[in-house]
Amino acid sequence: MNSDLRSALWAFAGKINWGVERLCALLIAVLVLDIWFGIIARYVLELGITWTEELARYIMIWAALLAVSSGAHRREHIGLDFIGRRVPDRVRDVLQTGIDCLGIGFFLFLGFYGVTMTVDGANQFSMIFGMTMVVPYMAVPVAAFLAALQIFLTQFRPRHVDDDPFQDIEKQIEAHGG
């Protein structure tokens, strides 16, 4: 494939990821504010509200699931590297493509059934808000399709990104919960 097109596709993946990561940051910030408000309402204002907890759960799910696509973009989802490290580059590339195909298949499957779940969610209502479950459930198909797209776009990732040793350290730190 033409290298300009590859670069353009990889840049496109980067832009999507930039937007998704900022959205995740915003959601985490709202999550923090929501729980802070819940604490103040419970211990200071003694309001006895419970919706902050339900809201927090759904924001957390949206933020964490959207971030799955970021992990896919950065190849941070951790797996064993027994074979990958012991085979020639060409074999490793083929193996990686196979692994990516499996990932895309899984997320497309999840996205498809996530849409079904979301549609069914129109008739289900959250315990406290009483809102339709479409909004929380939608996190699954949106995140799954985004992850599938990002895995597909990693096929156009320049090799040197994989070869950065410092990224390996970052990956290890992040994959082990900071």
Added chain:
Amino acid sequence: MTIVIIIFFGLIFIGVPIGYVLGIAGVAGLVQIGGDNFLAMAATRFFGGLNLFTFMAMPFFILAGEIMNHSGITQKLAEFADSLVGYLRGGLAHSNMIASVLFAGMTGAAVADAAAFGNTLVPAMEKKGYSRPFACAVTAAGSIIGPTIPPSNLMVIYGSLMGVSIAGLFAAGILPGLLIALICMAVIAAFGRRLGLPKSEQGPSLKRIFKAFRSSFLAILMPVIILGGILSGIVTPTEAAAIAVFYAFVIGVFVYRAITVDDVIHMLVRTARITGIVFLIIASASILGWWMTFMQIPQIIAAWFLSLSGNPNVIIALILVLLLLVGMFMDINAALIILAPVLAPLTLEIGMNPVHAGIMIVLALNISLMTPPVGACLFVLSSVTGESIEKISYSLLPFLVAEVAILALVAFWSDLTMFIPGLLGL
């Protein structure tokens, strides 16, 4: 059942990310029990697996740790630790351990600890005449104190998944964590003369201790607030984690003045990314978990273990060996999420308290982080310092033996683990 097991181990072996493997094997399990009748269950289990309020403590503790790290607190804690024990033979090695304990009260992750200290304390130790492999070994040995002393993300995950009191787990982790620090300091003292570890010419100085304490006081107060709030039952772990974020944020922005708006965005993004990686594993494991429950896999494995021996001590020993082996090769969050539902019923069967069993499982996986060939802490230290894994592993051996001894003590002597939870009525 066989096909699901083959898919699971086969995909793990060829290097498919664990979050995908669990989902794919789970879907294969759904197909195996009901053709396409149960496929819709995959999405609902994926969502349901995350729909727990207690999980939220995890991103908050990650964020609080991020903020504290960014505020340059690691250096201040190291200075305080050095003021306490720096005058002993091998003083910097001892202070590395004390700093790990202090750091543990703020973050819940071993690998971050290893990376932070690998960048700061290892070069400082080398400059004072310590060999680099030994400095790395001390750092690796100390890094597992992080997720043992609360707050600990592994405990949050275990407590949330298995319905065990997170406050109880936090309380139970304190003594084992302190014991690990003590035994590692004993190893340093024992090897001090033989290895010719340097001894500071300065004696202990109360003035220096007071000065270092004053500059790191606000950071040291953080674990007191977190643990005090949770263990006294005033706030839930999730609320305590949110308070920790608030406290860290106020200190970072207004006291240390080390955090900008860009830093905040960067830390929020990192928190989301770390959470996303772990939550994908949790959500996907929930699909496989449903199949395992349907097929009664935990009961089958428990029965198999019990068929090997009816002696609870033998079962505990087998569990420890299994955890140490699995943790050597697999990410420990994933190992915990996969193995906890399998092992927890077994530990109940042999009469273990769920909190005691939880600490034993968490500690064993923590120790496996620093076992060769691919323990994550070893890998990170080797990458950060440029030292070979073989040399670090050799220097690490006495620490490893000592920590496994503490693990055995924790596993076989429940009173040790349950002392503080019992005292607090948790």
